[in-house]
Amino acid sequence: QKEVEQNSGPLSVPEGAIASLNCTYSDRVSQSFFWYRQYSGKSPELIMSIYSNGDKEDGRFTAQLNKASQYVSLLIRDSQPSDSATYLCAVDDNDYKLSFGAGTTVTVRA
Amino acid sequence: GAGVSQSPSNKVTEKGKDVELRCDPISGHTALYWYRQSLGQGLEFLIYFQGNSAPDKSGLPSDRFSAERTGGSVSTLTIQRTQQEDSAVYLCAVGGSGNTIYFGEGSWLTVV
Numbered sequence: 231q232k233e234v235e236q237n238s239g240p241l242s243v244p245e246g247a248i249a250s251l252n253c254t255y256s257d258r259v260s261q262s263f264f265w266y267r268q269y270s271g272k273s274p275e276l277i278m279s280i281y282s283n284g285d286k287e288d289g290r291f292t293a294q295l296n297k298a299s300q301y302v303s304l305l306i307r308d309s310q311p312s313d314s315a316t317y318l319c320a321v322d323d324n325d326y327k328l329s330f331g332a333g334t335t336v337t338v339r340a
Numbered sequence: 341g342a343g344v345s346q347s348p349s350n351k352v353t354e355k356g357k358d359v360e361l362r363c364d365p366i367s368g369h370t371a372l373y374w375y376r377q378s379l380g381q382g383l384e385f386l387i388y389f390q391g392n393s394a395p396d397k398s399g400l401p402s403d404r405f406s407a408e409r410t411g412g413s414v415s416t417l418t419i420q421r422t423q424q425e426d427s428a429v430y431l432c433a434v435g436g437s438g439n440t441i442y443f444g445e446g447s448w449l450t451v452v
Contacts, residue, residue: 261439262438264440273443273444273445275443276440281438318382320441323385326390326439327373328439331382332381333382
């Protein structure tokens with residue numbers, strides 16, 4: 231599997247703040263990038279996908295991709311206690327397979 | 341979740357026993373994956389099925405692990421002679437457009 235590195239965390243932010251999650255990947259030819267959210271004891275849930283350089287916004291989530299730097303990030307604006315979870319970065323390994331990072335655990339303090 | 345049903349949801353087995361884990365996707369999904377997540381670890385790819393093509397078994401950790409998919413639908417992951425290090429959540433997933441993967445709720449396996 232290709233390497234996908236995430237900032238180790240845990241990340242603790244106050245309610246209403248911005249949580250910033252970072253991910254770097256090893257393979258320059260990767261084309262598809264994803265963020266999954268995983269609540270404790272649950273399976274991962276896809277929350278964002280991004281394929282082109284730049285920003286992609288969906289509600290309070292913004293994904294940012296920089297292929298030249300092999301870097302993808304996720305911003306969570308106006309963080310809520312319900313955002314407390316582990317966030318997994320995933321990168322395509324080939325035409326069909328994804329490699330996942332180890333995850334960053336986010337805790338939003340009320 | 342995402343139209344993928346897995347069973348059993350929890351399984352406790354004794355070391356050395358064989359276990360079968362089942363994945364039943366809703367119809368129309370030709371791509372099916374098995375991933376494994378050990379406690380505190382990332383997701384580890386195990387195997388991929390796509391239609392009638394030969395499966396990608398490159399992630400299976402040992403010859404104790406096997407999987408099949410019958411009729412392009414239900415898939416079974418079999419672990420023979422289970423070991424304690426096999427304790428993990430086994431996640432079945434289906435493929436969507438744009439390389440997306442959607443996971444089922446998982447089968448939690450504990451080997452004692």
